Amino acid sequence: MQFAVTAYDYTTTETLALRMQHREAHLAGLVKSIDAGVFLSGGALLNAEGKMMGSSMHVEFENRAALDAWITEDAYTKGMVWDKIEVQQVRIFSPS
Numbered sequence: 085m086q087f088a089v090t091a092y093d094y095t096t097t098e099t100l101a102l103r104m105q106h107r108e109a110h111l112a113g114l115v116k117s118i119d120a121g122v123f124l125s126g127g128a129l130l131n132a133e134g135k136m137m138g139s140s141m142h143v144e145f146e147n148r149a150a151l152d153a154w155i156t157e158d159a160y161t162k163g164m165v166w167d168k169i170e171v172q173q174v175r176i177f178s179p180s
Contacts, residue, residue, distance in 0.1 A: 085144065086124070087151055088174045091166040092138040099165060103136055106163035113159055117143070122154065124176060139166070142176055 093099045117123035126141030139160065145151040151171065160166045 085147060085151075086174050086176050087143050087145065087148075088172045089126075089141045089143060089151075089155070090129070090138065090170045091141075091155075091160065092129070092168045092170075093136070093165055094167040100135065102163055103160070103165045106159040106165055109159035109163075110165075113157070117154070142174070148173075 093103060114123050114126070122143055122145060124142040124144055126139060126143075128136040129138035129140055131137045143151065143154070145154065148171070155161055155169060158166075
């Protein structure tokens with residue numbers, strides 16, 4: 085199953101610092117997810133000032149429970165960076 089995940093950061097003054105503190109571990113987890121064929125695309129959401137305020141991802145998992153487990157283990161979840169997470173099942177276009 086393919087999913088679009090939109091994760092909005094907390095809106096406290098400390099959140100950007102927390103995001104930067106946990107960024108290396110978050111990105112390392114994404115590299116593992118790319119290698120496993122789970123992470124398809126994604127990046128940071130930016131506010132009007134161009135500062136990171138969340139994340140947007142396309143991922144593929146066997147089921148929603150597997151996705152939820154993956155989100156729970158992400159460094160941004162554990163580091164209290166992500167506040168509100170929206171998940172929608174999608175079908176990503178593939179030209180082949």
